[in-house]
Amino acid sequence: MQLTVALKRLFPSPSPDTTAWRIYHDAIAGIWVDHFDGRWLVQTQEDQFPGFLESLSEGVAGSIYWRPRDKAAATAPVHVSGNEVTERFVVKENGASFWIDFSAGYSCGIFLDQRLNRRWVGETARPGQRILNTFAYTGGFSVMAALAGAGTTTADLSKTYLNWTWDNFTLNGLDPHAHHGVRGDVFEWLRTFARQGRTFHGIVLDPPTFSRNGKTNFRTDRDYADLTALAAALVEPGGWILCCANTHGLTSSLFERDVIQGIRKQRRRVLSCENPGMPPEFNGDDYLKSLRVVVE
Numbered sequence: 001m002q003l004t005v006a007l008k009r010l011f012p013s014p015s016p017d018t019t020a021w022r023i024y025h026d027a028i029a030g031i032w033v034d035h036f037d038g039r040w041l042v043q044t045q046e047d048q049f050p051g052f053l054e055s056l057s058e059g060v061a062g063s064i065y066w067r068p069r070d071k072a073a074a075t076a077p078v079h080v081s082g083n084e085v086t087e088r089f090v091v092k093e094n095g096a097s098f099w100i101d102f103s104a105g106y107s108c109g110i111f112l113d114q115r116l117n118r119r120w121v122g123e124t125a126r127p128g129q130r131i132l133n134t135f136a137y138t139g140g141f142s143v144m145a146a147l148a149g150a151g152t153t154t155a156d157l158s159k160t161y162l163n164w165t166w167d168n169f170t171l172n173g174l175d176p177h178a179h180h181g182v183r184g185d186v187f188e189w190l191r192t193f194a195r196q197g198r199t200f201h202g203i204v205l206d207p208p209t210f211s212r213n214g215k216t217n218f219r220t221d222r223d224y225a226d227l228t229a230l231a232a233a234l235v236e237p238g239g240w241i242l243c244c245a246n247t248h249g250l251t252s253s254l255f256e257r258d259v260i261q262g263i264r265k266q267r268r269r270v271l272s273c274e275n276p277g278m279p280p281e282f283n284g285d286d287y288l289k290s291l292r293v294v295v296e
């Protein structure tokens with residue numbers, strides 16, 4: 001395995017104003033390395049740190065942290081070498097800044113595989129538009145839309161993540177008080193917005209594979225059409241829905257079928273539907289499905 005890795009190159013930064021990206025990705029060996037402004041976060045399929053990575057990191061990483069992927073949902077990464085990271089720190093992606101916290105557990109603040117979609121939201125949103133970011137986590141999509149001058153509404157179950165979102169807003173010179181945040185179940189909020197007659201020019205749907213909360217029992221591979229239908233009721237004519245599903249077992253064609261079904265349930269028409277694929281360094285299995293759908 002050592003030879004395989006040594007022969008493969010580390011991915012360079014995708015742009016001069018990006019300091020966080022996947023620097024190494026080998027789904028066959030089960031080794032993934034994310035670079036966070038000079039700190040490496042290594043994830044492995046096996047329950048053992050691949051020691052040869054230390055020599056590969058020389059001159060590239062000031063610290064290395066590691067966690068086995070099967071425990072990733074619950075375990076914060078452990079320190080392997082270099083300087084200890086004791087505080088949260090800032091990374092840049094396409095010029096926007098985000099707080100990273102290695103001690104946060106579930107994930108450290110940003111899902112790097114969504115870089116192209118975050119950039120697209122930043123390029124697509126316009127001043128004065130209303131953009132809704134659901135299942136928002138630390139608000140990466142909201143930050144990009146707000147930096148473009150749009151008004152944003154950020155929805156998540158977690159107060160911790162909503163607060164993290166506002167910290168990311170402040171970090172980028174954006175005033176959190178000029179934007180909306182709603183805490184609670186996204187499915188409930190989408191129904192509430194429909195009752196209130198609220199509409200949005202753009203809506204980001206990026207749910208977890210499974211979500212159980214109160215009456216909600218959602219699975220991406222079973223219920224995506226229903227979720228899309230709830231969003232399609234709120235999108236303005238000519239507006240867009242960015243539909244994402246991070247589900248290995250769901251094929252791209254079934255996902256597209258579900259998304260289009262959901263939009264038709266609201267008697268809306270799809271004007272265009274684009275699949276951007278994943279960032280190039282995430283080679284191999286296209287587990288993250290994304291569709292940028294414009295609705296008539």
Ligand SMILES: C[S@@+](CC[C@H](N)C(=O)[O-])C[C@H]1O[C@@H](n2cnc3c(N)ncnc32)[C@H](O)[C@@H]1O
Pocket residue numbers: 110111114134135136137138139140141155156157158161184185186187206207208211212213216
């Ligand atoms: C996969 S992360 C979303 C990643 C995010 N879109 C991004 O790109 O950074 C899932 C998020 O959904 C939230 N969540 C899960 N179920 C939810 C529900 N029923 N309603 C609202 N938020 C939910 C979690 O708290 C978590 O922040």
